[in-house]
Amino acid sequence: MCVRTAQSKNSPMATTDAGVPSSQPPNPKPRPIVRIAMFLISHSALFSSICCAAGILALFLLPLLAKNTYVSENALMPGSANPMFSNHDTMEANRLVKEIMDLKLSSGIAGIEISNLLGKYMTERDADVYHHNFHVQKNQFHLGNFFSDSSYSWHVKENRSCTQYGINTVAIIRAPRGDGKEAIVLVSPYNSTNIRLSDALSLGLSYSIFSLLSRVNWLAKDIIWLAADSRFGEYVSVAAWLKDYHNPSFLDLDKSDDGTCPVSHALLSRKGQPTTAGSRLNVFRRAGTMAAALVFKVVDGKEETKDTLSIYAEASNGQMPNLDLINIVNYLAVHRQGLHVKVAKLYSVLNAAWLRTVGQIFEFIGKTAKSVNPQWGFGISAADYVDGTATLASSIYYQALGIPTGSHGAFRDYQIDAITLEMSPRSSLYNEVRRSDFLLGGGRLLEGVIRSVNNLLEKFHQSFFLYLLSAPSKFVSVGIYMIVFMLLIIPLPMVAASLYSGPNERESSARTNNENPDPAVAIVTTSGSKSCKWLHAARVVFVVHLWSGMVSLIPYLINQLPERTPTACMLVWVLLSFVGLIILYCIAGSPYSYKISHQPPDREWAVLKAVMISVASIGLGLMSIINYATAQIGAIFMVPMCLLAHPLKHAGTAGKLRVLSLTTSNMVLAVIGFPPGALLLVKGWLEGFDGVSFGDFWIWAETLWTWNSATYLYLVLIQLPCWVLCMHILLHP
Structure with a gap:
């Protein structure tokens, strides 16, 4: 007696139309969450732009979302x-x-x-x-x-x-x-x-x-x-x-x-x-x-x-x-x-004319919404918005400073x-x-x-x-202001995944498959190529972060020098840091020393950028646990710098308008993403550029480490290596 068993839909053996068993199993349909992730990764540029814009907008909405205080106990x-x-x-x-x-x-x-x-x-x-x-x-x-x-x-x-x-x-x-x-x-x-x-x-x-x-x-x-x-x-x-x-x-x-x-x-x-x-x-x-x-x-x-x-x-x-x-x-x-x-309050923010204009816009939107539905009473006056923003900026600033x-x-x-x-x-x-x-x-x-x-x-x-x-009598709770931070850092892992699975990577995999008809050989060859590239990129990122750890210790040596001035200390700090980076590159290899014949040239910087973005997102996440305000301000400077980093040499193949905008934005972010540059610009904006000097960053850093502020560790161990890696990407041949 012949018994025919029903073939399970999960069976690895499938049949062709002629009834002949096929050696290739059917491709299972991915789950909805996987399809959503794949869609976001494939449209990472649009997704990151929307998230960054929403994060900046949400930051300006915080004074509107503040709640009245109340005694809980x-x-x-x-x-x-x-x-x-x-x-x-x-x-x-x-x-x-x-x-x-x-x-x-x-x-x-x-x-x-x-x-x-x-x-x-x-x-x-x-x-x-x-x-x-x-x-x-x-x-x-x-x-x-x-x-x-x-x-x-x-x-x-x-x-x-x-x-x-x-x-x-x-x-x-x-x-x-x-x-x-x-x-x-x-x-x-x-x-x-x-x-x-x-x-x-x-x-x-x-x-x-x-x-x-x-x-x-x-x-x-x-x-x-x-x-x-x-x-x-x-x-x-x-x-x-x-x-x-x-x-x-x-x-x-x-x-x-x-x-x-x-x-x-x-x-x-x-x-x-x-x-x-x-x-x-x-x-x-x-x-x-x-x-x-x-x-x-x-x-x-x-x-x-x-x-x-x-x-x-x-x-x-x-x-x-x-x-x-x-x-x-x-x-x-x-x-x-x-x-x-x-x-x-930060009185420089309180007296800003542009902030009053933003407050008037929100006041108009609030009045319009209230006229449509009286229960939508989320609007506040322009004066209250400016005052709340100046107080909120002061609260973020002093928390981020880390000094009592x-x-x-x-x-x-x-x-x-x-x-x-x-x-x-x-x-x-x-x-x-x-x-x-x-x-x-x-x-x-x-x-x-x-x-x-x-x-x-x-x-x-x-x-x-x-x-x-x-x-x-008004406060913004952690459940609200963390939304702003999450909107800013969510694009980082998405862009890193997009760089990993970019079109050049798919073309490289297809070319490898054509050269190796055997699927097993093709998979092994492609995986080995990826692992080699990622290991090199990870090594470069590790070397730069190791260098940043050395930079954080240099001030201890400088403090032993007699008759030092802030400007001289800052110059010695920069010089020793630069020399230390060159020495580490001579020992471990520079980011430009990795070449593979069968890889497109633009994949090298893309892989390095993917690893850099992944490490930056981890650093910002850890810093948000220690001090949210520092992570929030750091994300405003770091996220655009990480997302827009692109080799200036490769930008010449695009249109003139895109080349101009990309080059300008990268140069601006290179200035404000550098910790001393950002400090000097902020101090000049708050107090005027007449009294700004190169040694001000040394004085500020000395104050931070004297008070054991974690902001010092963030600047030296997270933001500085991220800036150095972005500079490597900008100058990539």
Whole structure:
């Protein structure tokens, strides 16, 4: 009996029309997502143009997409309780201010006397009081110190002059309803060597708040008041105290001098006196885990119609505090104290005429859309758009810079939510009548913020940590601004795939198949040719990135040179970098040393460009995890440069208009894609080209590596090698 089995549609054996089995299996139909990917790859030029244009447009739409801030954590309850801060507390603040200013006039060592005075006032409130002494030494560049907890090293060494020590005065209130596991920090920076009225007011107001909190019965978290000696800088004093707080040190100041130092006499002489436990000034004391920190400062008033509160929140490498902390400050300042709240703006953007024109266009579109459908209320006025764009640009700029905008950045290094508050009265600080009203409003604001944080049962976590501010009460969340970044970098892998499977590659494969009728031999030959080309391109990209790593270390050697100027350092840096690149090419081979007879000449640069684009997309993606703002600004410069890179010699075969546009765009991108060139152009645009010099990039880079900013690593390890490879492609023979 003959049995005929049905042939499966997935069987590798197919039959011809004559019934003879065929050795070639039928080609399966690709899946829809594969067909879409193939379509996008085959039209990569159009796709990349649309994505880049959409990314730039979306960037200008961010002020329109900003949402109003709101308090996510219900336990905060800002403004739910009546303030207890009264005129009596302002009188205490004024009394301390007067004594501090009298010390400045009558004493030559006012810094030590101010510390003693603050310790005396703190001890009267039954607080745990001590003096924290630190010595600061600026840290030189060292690549191994990147992403460490601070950019300076604080330590006490022998044979140091006592004038090189800073003196922080610290007091701790133990919460009557707490268990000592959490604390709130209030920081008051002041310059002990040149005390001003604004510094004295900061100390006076902080003391009055501290005095009030020592008497209340609702306190559930310990209160730490840090009077930070900012003679070496505000950040330095706070970071030194935080480092000792989290990393105990067992050094004693008594061993650091010969006993003649006024610091040890003035601050430690009472060590053996029979005083209260809170006045043992040589014992470093601690409270619980820090829930939040407020850095409070009073600055000289400007011509404003209201008392002004400025908020600074940016920390190292683009870190931001939880948005709820800013929200409660803004809510209490505006709706309870009637203050004018400000955040930083880029005034060069604020005064741009072209930006006002863009705002008017968006305002017209918004009005037109609202007239068609009243529910489409997405438009804003041109003035609000310009103001929001200037604030948004400032937020992106300071996050991308990676340098803290205040001493609150030292807390973010320990994952503590902190902001800096600068209060400025609308009148002169010497107006005692108006000053009392100003102190009353500032005290009630600080009381309200501390009371809200005191209500928390856990750390800030409900609101956003990744955001951009477009106003004190408006923000752009990570879910929105990442769309802009993705639109800019999506074309990179598509173009890389298109270069890999370009028409020349298909022609080469067809030619190989004709020369080798055996399919197996043809596949092996084609795969071997591709692997050889990609290995060479990958080797070139690896050599250039290895060179960029060497370039990042050169400043450490330059810093050892005596009597150096920024311009000379920059020239030496460029010269050593160029020599190092030539040496590596002599060892590993240049990008132009690879020739294969059966390959079209334009495939060499195309493969190199494909590998370069792939590596650039990976670098931008990794940088977006570390610091989104740096990756966003870098993508604006790098993506067009990578996509438009084309050998100038091969461009001559196209039309004259295309040759002119391609050559012009490549030359422009070659200038703005070079990190020093981009910096000089941006600085000239913001500040004017009269004061721009070649050594400015060295000063800027030195600042970045001193503060351990990841932006320095991005510029040297990602953007610089990408620019060098683009130059190789432009000059390809």
